[in-house]
Amino acid sequence: MNTVIAFVFMFGLLVFIHEFGHLIFAKRAGMLAREFAIGFGPKIFSFTKNETVYTIRLLPIGGYVRVAGEDPEIVELKPGHHIGLEFNDEGKVKKIIVNNKSKHPNARVIEVEHVDLDHQLVIEGYEIDEYDEKLSFKVDEKAFFVMDEMETQIAPYDRQFASKSVGKRAMQLFAGPMMNFLLAIVIFIILGLIQGVPVENAKLGEVQSGSPAEEAGFQDGDEIIEIEGNSISTWEEFTTIVRESPEEELDMTLERNGEAITTTVTPRLNEIEDMEIGQIGVYQAFEKSFFKTFKYGFEQTYETTKLILTNLGMLITGQYSLDMLSGPVGIYDATDQVVQTGFMNFLMWTAMLSINLGIVNLVPLPALDGGRLLFVGLEAVRGKPIDPQKEGIVHFIGFALLMLLMLVVTWNDIQRLFL
Template structure:
């Protein structure tokens, strides 16, 4: 149960922060954000606030923000359609009743002659049964379609995605991944504030009992300043020499309580794959540093980003197999293992997944933020947008392929669980 709760909280946080970025910058640009969804599939919870429908959906495989004009509108009225109109106090249409008009006895029924809900916000039509008098009705900017008794707010062109500048659209698309990187930085900062940050020198933290370090007399708090006659300033320098000296006696000098101590340690031989390295049984110390904590947050995010990009490049070039990928099932399994090792490791895992989510969404693949950013970039270069229908087909096909990939990855995850 702890793993289930941890997974739900982690998934909800990562997706919510990502989609919140899209939502905030959509609203800042004046776009109509129709829906903010966590998950896909059937709705299990929903509410509406400030024009946006907030939903939690059944399948935990992502989320989305649906912006007006960013996806095909499902309601397309044409000349000849019979509709009902309801009006506000200013005499403007505030409800356009598409069907079930008998449930709205006070609605004004007309046959549509012409309709413009993008620019002029007008409907031209005849009263049903009287085609001698063509009337024009002004439509409120926040009017609703009513179809199957479900309301959908209209979106004048200036509130649609396509009406915004290249910069505004690019920022709205980039905001999701950006928020994932910001979240990772914040999590690493929290970790640093709680447990401290790795010392920027060769400062020993824990000494394992009965280890070569303990036998040599090394203690927690010792600072290694010299190994085999060479000055040591970083932990990496110290561990590199130790790893290269399995079974050999190594002379070291440490600083302890403002004094220096000399001793010899013999790293034990440890086989790592086909390579034998030396280990002495010590860990790097952590120190409390307020400013260092923020540096740690950015540095850890950078190092994790670099590692993920290297692995992604290896996957693209065939150096890594697709079997190395994990979907929700595999992530759940790893989360189960991480949760058992402690809350700090769980936070670290969450930060790493947040960075991974940000990077994957920036990959220029169809239906992902990166794919859509690619089209915005092409528009900026060529000076005009690509045909929306062609772009839509590209994203639909791409989304289908991504779902197929998700199925394959999930199947591999399930097989690994039972092998």
């Protein structure tokens, strides 16, 4: 049960932060954000606030912010359509009844001749069976379509995604991944404030019971200053030598309470991801420092980003196979293992996944933020936008392929777990 709660919390947090970035910058740019969704598929829960419908959906495979103009409008009025109109106190149309007009007895029913809800905000037409006089009605900029008794706010052109400058559109698309990086920085800072930050020198924080280090006489707080006669000044230098020396005797000099102590330790052989490394069973020391904590947050985010980009590059060049990718099932299984090791490791895992989500979304593939940013960049270079229909087709195909990849990855996850 702890794993289920942890996974739901982690998934919800990562997706919420990502989509919240898209939402905030859409609203700042004056775009109409129709829906803020966590998950895909059927709605589980929803409410409306400040023009936006907030929903939680059944399938935990992501989320989205639906901005007006990114997809074809839900309702398209054409000449000959019969619609009902309801008006506000200013005499402007506040509701456009598309069907079930009998449920709105006070609505004025007309036959449409001309509609412009993008720029002029006007509806022209005739009373039913009375074509002597053409009527013209001004439409409120926040009017609603009513279809099957569901209300959908209209989107004048100045509230649509395409009406905004290249810079505002690019920022709205980039805001999601950016928020994932910011979340990782915040989590690493929280970790630093709670447990401290790693010291730069090779100082031991804890010696594991029954480890080669304990057998060699290592104690908590010792500092490694020499290995095989070579001076050691950083934790990285110390661990690199140990990792590269499995089952080899190493002469080490420790400093304890200002006194130098010489001992010999033999790193134990361990296999990790088909690699043979040496380990002696010690943990790095931590220190509490307010300034270093904030530096630690940025440094850890940077180092994790580099590591993920390196692995992504190896995947692209074929050094990693698709079998090594994980979907929701694989991430759940990994989360289960991390949760068993403690809350701090769970926080670090969440930060790493947040960075991973930000990076993956910036990959220039159709349907991802990176793919859409690519189209905005092409528009900036060409000086004119790509045909929206053609771009929509590309993103639709890209989304379908991503869903197919998700199915393949999920199947591989299930096989790894049960076969």
